[in-house]
Amino acid sequence: MEIHFGSIGKYRTLYLRFIYQEMKSCAKMKLVFIFGQCIMTIMCLYSVFCAFGMTLASIDIKCIRKHYFKQALAQLRQHPLISVISIAGTALSIFLIMLVVMLQQVKVAPFSPESNRDRFLHVHYMSISHKDWGDGTSNGPMSVRTAREIYKSLKTPKAVTIYCSMPISTPVSLPAMPAIGADVRETDDTFFKVFDFRFVNGKPYDEATFNAGTPVAVITESISRALFGSTESAGKEFLLNHAPYRVVGVVKDVSTLADSSYGQVWIPFTSTDLPNDTWSDQHMGMMSVTILARCHDDFGEIRAEAKRRMSEYNSILADQGYTLIDRNRPYDQETQSISFAANLEPDLKSARRERAIIFIILLLVPAINLSSMTQSRLRQRVAEIGVRRAFGSTRMEMVGQIIMENLGVTLLAGAVGLFISIVMAYLGTDILFAQPYSATLNAPTVDSSILLHPSTFLYALLFCFVLNLLSSGIPAWRASRTSIVNALGGRIH
Numbered sequence: 001m002e003i004h005f006g007s008i009g010k011y012r013t014l015y016l017r018f019i020y021q022e023m024k025s026c027a028k029m030k031l032v033f034i035f036g037q038c039i040m041t042i043m044c045l046y047s048v049f050c051a052f053g054m055t056l057a058s059i060d061i062k063c064i065r066k067h068y069f070k071q072a073l074a075q076l077r078q079h080p081l082i083s084v085i086s087i088a089g090t091a092l093s094i095f096l097i098m099l100v101v102m103l104q105q106v107k108v109a110p111f112s113p114e115s116n117r118d119r120f121l122h123v124h125y126m127s128i129s130h131k132d133w134g135d136g137t138s139n140g141p142m143s144v145r146t147a148r149e150i151y152k153s154l155k156t157p158k159a160v161t162i163y164c165s166m167p168i169s170t171p172v173s174l175p176a177m178p179a180i181g182a183d184v185r186e187t188d189d190t191f192f193k194v195f196d197f198r199f200v201n202g203k204p205y206d207e208a209t210f211n212a213g214t215p216v217a218v219i220t221e222s223i224s225r226a227l228f229g230s231t232e233s234a235g236k237e238f239l240l241n242h243a244p245y246r247v248v249g250v251v252k253d254v255s256t257l258a259d260s261s262y263g264q265v266w267i268p269f270t271s272t273d274l275p276n277d278t279w280s281d282q283h284m285g286m287m288s289v290t291i292l293a294r295c296h297d298d299f300g301e302i303r304a305e306a307k308r309r310m311s312e313y314n315s316i317l318a319d320q321g322y323t324l325i326d327r328n329r330p331y332d333q334e335t336q337s338i339s340f341a342a343n344l345e346p347d348l349k350s351a352r353r354e355r356a357i358i359f360i361i362l363l364l365v366p367a368i369n370l371s372s373m374t375q376s377r378l379r380q381r382v383a384e385i386g387v388r389r390a391f392g393s394t395r396m397e398m399v400g401q402i403i404m405e406n407l408g409v410t411l412l413a414g415a416v417g418l419f420i421s422i423v424m425a426y427l428g429t430d431i432l433f434a435q436p437y438s439a440t441l442n443a444p445t446v447d448s449s450i451l452l453h454p455s456t457f458l459y460a461l462l463f464c465f466v467l468n469l470l471s472s473g474i475p476a477w478r479a480s481r482t483s484i485v486n487a488l489g490g491r492i493h
Contacts (some may be wrong), residue, residue, distance in 0.1 A: 051422055086373050087413040090471075093366040093419030093422070094463055099432070100358055101459050102451060106257045107337035111449045113195040113254060113261045119158075121291040121330035122260065122300060123151060125342030128280050139342035141165040143285030146256045146324065150309045151289045152187060153198050156302045158294045161194040163187040165288040173226055175206065181260070182223055183442065184240065186269035187429060192218070194292045195261040202249035207350030209248075213270035215240075218249040226288040240265065256444045257433060259289050260290050264442075277446055283322060291330055299332065306330060326489045338421040367470035374406065375475040402476035407468055414464035418457070425451055 043088040111119045121146035126146075127380045138315065147162045154160055164186040192204035196216070205216045222231045224247070232246045245267065256262050269275060269287075278285040293302055306326070314323050327345045380401060393401075423434060431446040 001374060027417060032411050038081075057317050077367065082373050083375065083409070086370055086409060087416065088415030089370055090410055090464075090467060091417035091420065093362055093467060094460060096422045097272075097359060097362045097463050098421035098456070098460055099424065100355065100362075100416055101456065103432065104337075105452055105453060105456060106353065106446065108334050109450070109453050111255075111258070111453070112252070113197045114258045115196050116194075116292060117333040118296055118444065119293045120333050120336075121293060121299060122288070122333070122336040122338065123147075123291075123306075123326070123330045124339070126259075127325040127327065127343050128281075128283075128284055129323045129325060137343055138175065138280055138284060140284055141286050141288055143278045143282050144269070145278075145289050146283050146285070146313075147289050149313050150324075151291065151330075154291065154302065154305050156293075156298055157291045157307050159193050159292045160290075161188055161190040161290050162269075162287050163191050163260075163290070163451065164269060170241050170265070171286065172223065172227065172265060175239065177401065179239075180223075180226055180294060181219045182219075182264040184265045184267060185263035186272055186274050187266050188269065190347050191261075191266065194290055197254075197261075198252040201251050202247065205248050210268045210270055213268060214244065215245045215271045217245045217250045218251060218266045219247055220251055220253045222253050223264050224250045227425055240267070241259050245271075253445075255446065256442055257446065257450065258473075260288070280322065281320060283317065283324065286411040289330070302332065359463075363467055363470060367370045367467055370467075370471035371475055374402075375478070380489075398479065399473075399476045402479065403468065403472050406472040406476075410464050410468040410471075411461075414460055419461045423449055 011399055055138050108117060114120070123142070125140055126142055127139045129137045132453040144162060152160050154164060168181035169181045170179060170184040172182045172184075173179035189205055189207045189210040197204070200221060201224075202218075204218055205214070217238075219227075220230050221234070224231045227233070228236055231250050235247065237244055238248050239245070253385055254262050254264075274286055293299060306329075309322060310326055317323065327343070331339060331346070335346055335348050337350045338348065429444055429446050433446065
């Protein structure tokens with residue numbers, strides 16, 4: 001089959017449609033299929049890229065598929081030591097890059113019960129000052145009163161939930177049975193509308209139950225099995241810190257990496273004395289807020305409305321000498337992920353710049369080494385290049401051929417590096433994903449829904465694409481510039 005450049009627009013459209021359909025479906029596919037489809041996607045992108053770099057001539061796709069990759073395989077066999085070093089170097093680079101990507105992914109990528117992270121805005125902390133404190137501020141979570149007056153009253157968002165800023169390890173047990181420790185989080189009823197917990201039994205507590213302060217609880221599968229021996233525990237009672245509570249729902253276990261929603265037991269904060277745990281005349285307390293926007297485009301309007309409500313509330317507090325400081329909150333998921341202090345506004349641009357520098361270093365250093373190896377292999381193929389040029393191959397066709405030949409090696413090494421990074425992520429979870437500050441003693445956990453997100457594979461393939469261009473592009477260009485006479489004579493210059 002031949003594809004002519006005059007029809008490249010049609011095939012580019014087909015490529016893009018294909019990529020779109022694959023990206024829509026790959027979230028529900030098994031690992032092997034996700035990886036396979038991503039490889040097909042990058043191959044399509046590579047075909048388009050090479051097409052733009054060549055002259056207006058026909059491309060034999062069958063030839064590219066068979067000849068180029070057969071040529072790459074032959075080169076691997078002819079130079080096994082160089083091939084092993086090239087694959088190992090590329091795999092190590094992709095491994096290190098993907099570890100950095102995964103460390104960021106667990107903070108921002110959506111996974112249950114935080115599948116709507118792209119629509120989240122958070123206010124976990126704030127500051128408060130007083131006219132008698134000078135430049136001093138008190139920093140921490142807010143009170144229920146403050147959360148309701150400023151954020152619960154917002155009209156633009158789809159939903160706003162108020163919950164305890166951190167889970168507290170609390171004893172749970174059955175009567176006359178030994179207690180076990182469980183991470184308990186006090187919430188409102190809207191909490192289960194903002195976060196998409198996967199219920200296996202029962203349902204969440206509703207608004208009427210919350211307003212009445214009824215002692216009910218939603219628990220995880222693990223706690224349900226530990227207390228009752230099964231997950232079918234809705235309607236059963238247990239003791240929470242020696243007080244009787246009734247189970248209304250059972251959910252799938254939640255990873256500690258779901259920082260805002262994590263817990264093992266969730267109860268209405270109206271059933272506890274938590275709303276009274278305040279300071280600074282009941283303006284500060286133990287509560288955080290997460291806002292669920294209708295769409296990402298509403299963020300600006302939500303922030304503007306929150307600023308207005310903060311200003312209005314501060315005008316009321318002025319009589320008491322207090323001023324609340326939000327430090328440009330609410331933060332989106334990415335900004336919240338790098339926020340470590342209540343009294344400091346995170347520098348998102350600086351964090352992105354640091355990640356970009358890391359990626360550049362991890363790409364450039366191996367690319368320089370691999371480029372030298374590619375150049376060495378091309379020196380041994382000078383006569384072949386000369387013959388191809390003598391039979392009519394253009395310079396850009398030679399560049400495209402060398403890049404495509406190197407693509408197979410890069411993809412193989414990239415797959416190895418990605419596999420190692422996933423294995424390392426599972427084996428080194430406690431070290432890699434340890435929270436800088438955590439109120440729970442439970443170790444972080446990861447599962448396939450967190451690590452094997454479609455974006456993980458797309459990032460890996462993108463870096464393979466870039467690394468291949470960096471390591472083979474310049475040697476290929478230099479080789480293509482060799483005159484036919486010099487090439488046939490065995491000289492690359």
